[in-house]
Amino acid sequence: MLTQLQIHNVRNLEQVTLQGLARINIFFGANGSGKTSILEAVHMLGMAKSFRPGATRTLVTHGRQDCTVYGVAAEGGTRSRIPVAVRRSMAGEVQIKLGGQVVRSVAELVEQLPLQVLNAASFELLTGSPAARRQFLNWGVFHVEHRFFAEWQRFQRCLKQRNKLLRHGKLDHSELTVWTRELADSGDRIHEFRLQYFEMLAPSFRAIMSRLAPSLQELELRYRKGWEKSLSYREALEAGLPADVEQGYTHIGPQRADLKVTSSGYSAAETLSRGQQKLVVCGLKLAQGRLIAGPRQGSCVYLVDDLPAELDQRHCALVCEALAELESQVFITCVAKTDLEAMWPPGTKPALFHVEQGSLSEALGGEPAALPG
Numbered sequence: 001m002l003t004q005l006q007i008h009n010v011r012n013l014e015q016v017t018l019q020g021l022a023r024i025n026i027f028f029g030a031n032g033s034g035k036t037s038i039l040e041a042v043h044m045l046g047m048a049k050s051f052r053p054g055a056t057r058t059l060v061t062h063g064r065q066d067c068t069v070y071g072v073a074a075e076g077g078t079r080s081r082i083p084v085a086v087r088r089s090m091a092g093e094v095q096i097k098l099g100g101q102v103v104r105s106v107a108e109l110v111e112q113l114p115l116q117v118l119n120a121a122s123f124e125l126l127t128g129s130p131a132a133r134r135q136f137l138n139w140g141v142f143h144v145e146h147r148f149f150a151e152w153q154r155f156q157r158c159l160k161q162r163n164k165l166l167r168h169g170k171l172d173h174s175e176l177t178v179w180t181r182e183l184a185d186s187g188d189r190i191h192e193f194r195l196q197y198f199e200m201l202a203p204s205f206r207a208i209m210s211r212l213a214p215s216l217q218e219l220e221l222r223y224r225k226g227w228e229k230s231l232s233y234r235e236a237l238e239a240g241l242p243a244d245v246e247q248g249y250t251h252i253g254p255q256r257a258d259l260k261v262t263s264s265g266y267s268a269a270e271t272l273s274r275g276q277q278k279l280v281v282c283g284l285k286l287a288q289g290r291l292i293a294g295p296r297q298g299s300c301v302y303l304v305d306d307l308p309a310e311l312d313q314r315h316c317a318l319v320c321e322a323l324a325e326l327e328s329q330v331f332i333t334c335v336a337k338t339d340l341e342a343m344w345p346p347g348t349k350p351a352l353f354h355v356e357q358g359s360l361s362e363a364l365g366g367e368p369a370a371l372p373g
């Protein structure tokens with residue numbers, strides 16, 4: 001959990017210090033005050049980039065050269081405090097420091113501070129291309145299965161090599177056989193890791209949805225591995241070889257996997273109302289957070305932008321309850337203080353922050369949490 005944050009030159013937040021962060025942190029304020037920017041800053045700390053794809057350059061305050069976010073992460077149950085710092089420049093340089101040491105790989109950072117984002121773009125998970133769902137699936141597998149990342153890198157390498165061979169007209173069949181075998185082996189492992197994870201995810205999702213939206217009775221989550229169900233990847237690659245050769249790339253495999261949500265047998269993306277879709281997306285992300293919460297992995301931090309949009313009060317409160325029950329830290333935004341203040345189960349004391357033109361003040365009790373610089 002993050003106990004402190006310092007934000008420097010992230011969008012309209014030129015200099016913001018946040019101390020005394022609680023488990024649940026509510027940021028409220030008018031349009032354009034900087035609420036989403038706070039979430040962006042936390043995202044940069046956990047992922048070294050913006051949550052808007054390709055928007056990293058606009059993360060830096062106009063007219064400035066770089067932005068920095070510094071945080072202190074407290075490990076659950078222990079007294080250890082880990083400083084985390086991420087700096088990004090307009091020129092594209094990224095510097096990450098964990099516990100005072102420079103780290104080269106974003107994966108290390110991601111492992112330290114797993115994030116879940118719930119915002120307007122999260123609808124993509126249901127209505128967007130399969131790539132968004134694969135990314136979601138991979139994120140979960142990455143956090144529960146340590147061997148996944150290396151296997152995923154191996155798979156990408158094999159796929160690239162095999163596609164390169166297929167693209168070049170004159171095929172060296174013996175080389176193609178070698179790469180196909182490697183790819184098949186790696187692809188089957190990727191599938192096994194994903195399947196194991198999915199078999200935990202699906203019941204967790206069902207349980208959460210029965211609380212968030214009991215009226216959506218026959219909600220089902222399914223996993224498609226990316227090739228013919230009954231075949232091993234090697235068999236499927238053999239069967240698909242003529243098509244691969246003709247078109248010059250590998251058609252099937254884990255790179256084509258997908259998740260499908262149906263409601264009473266119909267595609268959730270095509271039938272559910274916008275509000276119901278939002279609940280399903282919340283359900284997926286909550287289910288995932290629940291799975292990675294454990295003594296080994298720690299728990300993830302939720303960044304929830306404008307939860308009340310599209311949700312009625314009752315459903316909003318149900319999502320808040322579910323969020324509060326996870327051993328997670330939550331950064332959540334809304335326009336008016338009253339939108340989210342009373343949504344939490346008894347015993348939960350959210351910290352409230354008023355965001356005004358790029359600076360923050362604590363809205364209830366205690367010492368001022370932040371001073372505009």
Ligand SMILES: Nc1ncnc2c1ncn2[C@@H]1O[C@H](COP(=O)(O)OP(=O)(O)O)[C@@H](O)[C@H]1O
Pocket residue numbers: 010011012029030031032033034035036037038058059060061062
């Ligand atoms: N790179 C930037 N530099 C300076 N200001 C920015 C930058 N990007 C966005 N802004 C401004 O920051 C303000 C806060 O944006 P945002 O955090 O999205 O507001 P909201 O509180 O509605 O979520 C907006 O007025 C926006 O125009």
Ligand SMILES: [Mg+2]
Pocket residue numbers: 035036037305
């Ligand atoms: Mg916003």
